[in-house]
Amino acid sequence: MQQVRAVVAREKDAPVTVETITVPDPGPGEALVRVQACGVCHTDLHYRQGGINDDFPFLLGHEAAGVVEAVGDGVEGLAPGDFVVLNWRAVCGQCRACLRGQPWYCFATHNAAQPMTLADGTPLSPALGIGAFAEKTLVHAGQCTKVDPDASPAAVGLLGCGVMAGIGAALNTGRVGRGMNVAVIGCGGVGSAAVAGSRLAGASRVIAVDVDDRKLEWAKGLGATHTVNGAQTDAVEAIRELTGGFGADVVIEAVGRPETYRQAFYARDLAGTVVLVGVPTPDMSFPDIPLLDVFGRGGSLKSSWYGDCLPSRDFPLLVDLYRQGRLDLDAFVSERIALDDVEAAFDRMHRGDVLRSVVIL
Template sequence: MPQTVRGVISRSKKQPVELVDIVIPDPGPGEVVVDITACGVCHTDLTYREGGINDEYPFLLGHEAAGTVESIGPGVTHVAVGDFVILNWRAVCGECRACKRGRPHLCFDTFNATQKMTLTDGTELTPALGIGAFADKTLVHQGQCTKVDPEADPAVAGLLGCGVMAGLGAAINTANIGRDDTVAVIGCGGVGDAAIAGAALVGARTIIAVDTDNRKLDWARSFGATHTINAKELDPVATIQDLTDGFGADVVIDAVGRPETWKQAFYARDLAGTVVLVGVPTPDMTLEMPLVDFFSRGGALKSSWYGDCLPERDFPTLISLYRQGRLPLEKFVSERIGLDAIEDAFHKMHAGEVLRSVVVL
């Protein structure tokens, strides 16, 4: 039987979110109902509310989530009832050209649940990133569930579902940072600090954090930054070069995603160095630079989608490192809130007061 539960929706552009009753259908073929335990408040949810993704309102927000599999539909073999899972928005298809070439982390045809969750009047909801986890329960495709150690704190584990994984993966998977590398990270919110934590985890020699907010720079130090630069006070490019023997960093990660920060990343790297863009630009942003600079400086210019992660490979490993005390994921949780406090959490996030507010159910 379909279930009626609480969920947080965005009904129209730039309007406050609402806590309403929503209807969760029984899982169909390949689908799973997950009882949500915790869900992080990510900037992407705010972008949905602001109309920055598309206009398919109403949205059921929330996607950085962990919970327990409550029921499964026909043909589900990936998870079982009772499994503790992290939800992801990359349910690998196994059939697209990327998957067939052995690159499932780039899957071009990921799955979501086929059925729609609805309001009680039958209005179909668009779940954020195909998940919709600001709710007591949600409906997803089985491939969107990754089983992990049930002893992990759900408020911590769920953050791997988006922002924290994006930053860690940008450092470890996309940039392939190695021991003794010099690294700079521009933008020290949740994604940037996760990139810093990833660089520290793999043994980078120098990790330089760049931001305009001293509070965020303090956070960056707690995740492993060896040096910090307030970009309001110092030229980031010149200072990064000064801190790397005049050469520039081996890897520079742009966790902001603006033309000016990308240019800083480009010119702050060493010759043949790597730039990774993980911050998400808006469609109106453009970039104009001398083409000869791309040729003469060499190296690699990369974009990182979801940290180039493969959830089945990466989530259990990162949870294991967290459980061993080698990866301080718990530091990302700034506060634990209820479903009725999400609008306030958006304001705190926009003001830079928190790394992550986490809804705990």
């Protein structure tokens, strides 16, 4: 067992604390990872606010990259010294999704069996089964995806959640292709990643929509060809005007609100696709859209889970594109901070001042 510093949320809406926790040695199928960098994601804030569940205390952090220090019995294809990006989709290979050839939907993903604990022995609930706002963390070996060791940990660690969710919403869920028109509603970290993914796929127009001009500038830097400030103009009409009056082939909703979902629905072309990747709160309901419009407009209404990614397939590919200069993951890193700065980073994220703060360890 090892004692390490980590960021803990002890109770709902209380400021996080940096504490010494106990990390067990890896057991069968597990890996001990020395964390090098971990992004500050909205999901971590949701955990702290009690918006995920009430299994306090939480060990926060999940968008991480680091180096494997030790592995447990039965682990194959992973060894100490390997540089990895952590993921929360360690596929089981045996559930009904895996058996029908869709492991990116795996319904029985793996996590470490042993708990990490506070100094008094209280078990911690690791965010998304990872808990990487810590000097070291214990995960299932399947949560470790080996990538190019020369890549920047601060940049590629973001593939662990938000950036992968956005890129995957475009590439995997939305199936954006060459020459398509794409609109992205909401241009925070996930939405800006969807913009980058759409450009990577060869979309001819990528229309970024937000109510914050700062976020629209970030989206332009990541490949948006047009921007629309939804606080100043009708976003649906603007998207139609930019697409010859038809609407976008794919509209990616990265906010997770009924009103922006309704915009996405009506901003798409006939037989177009809506992708919901923004995460709603439990009190939100599907917007009041006439069923005849759902039928008459055709196409697809999809939800994107983690960008429908398969980490073993997608992470190495995207890291290679990053290393080739074709995917600017560095642009998502707004600032580099220490473990003690996570609470302040939550405030900056909530205000929309950053794409991602990244903890460097």
